[in-house]
Amino acid sequence: MFAATNEIADRFTEEEILFRVAESEESSRVIADAVVEYACFAVHFISSDDENDVSVRIPHYVRFTDRERNAVLKVANQMNNKYRFCKFSVNTDAEAVTLEYDFPEENRNVAEGAVEIFHRILQIAQDAYPEFMRAIWATEHDAPNLGRIVFHDFEV
Numbered sequence: 001m002f003a004a005t006n007e008i009a010d011r012f013t014e015e016e017i018l019f020r021v022a023e024s025e026e027s028s029r030v031i032a033d034a035v036v037e038y039a040c041f042a043v044h045f046i047s048s049d050d051e052n053d054v055s056v057r058i059p060h061y062v063r064f065t066d067r068e069r070n071a072v073l074k075v076a077n078q079m080n081n082k083y084r085f086c087k088f089s090v091n092t093d094a095e096a097v098t099l100e101y102d103f104p105e106e107n108r109n110v111a112e113g114a115v116e117i118f119h120r121i122l123q124i125a126q127d128a129y130p131e132f133m134r135a136i137w138a139t140e141h142d143a144p145n146l147g148r149i150v151f152h153d154f155e156v
Helices: 003-014 066-082 110-138
Strands: 019-023 028-035 040-047 054-063 087-091 096-102
Touching: 003 019, 003 028, 003 040, 003 110, 028 110, 040 110, 054 110, 066 087, 066 110, 096 110
Parallel strands: none
Antiparallel strands: 019 028, 028 040, 040 054, 054 096, 087 096
């Protein structure tokens, strides 16, 4: 496990933030689950070396369909202008928005910063989520084809 991951895990334990640690050959991550007003998010603190190089991600923050892509792109641009602290990245192949933040390279106290970033990014996620949902719900969709539905003795 990388040094920053250990520091963040220790600090999250002190702050009583629920988390788990996942490791691979190229990175280790602290994954803190959080519930806000509208949704649940997994906030990933990813470290890939023994320096204080930490990336924070909320993957699949918002999921969308191809039909909703333009509306989601528009909202992502608006949110990127509104919140300069983090970035809303739209991956059209995965049909998902990821909320991103990268720690400054010369961050000496990564654990203390991680707690602050955790609270700030959750506040931003909570504030921006309704905007994305409005855009998605306002997109016109075809009526779903439910096929033939049978209710007891009659057919619809």
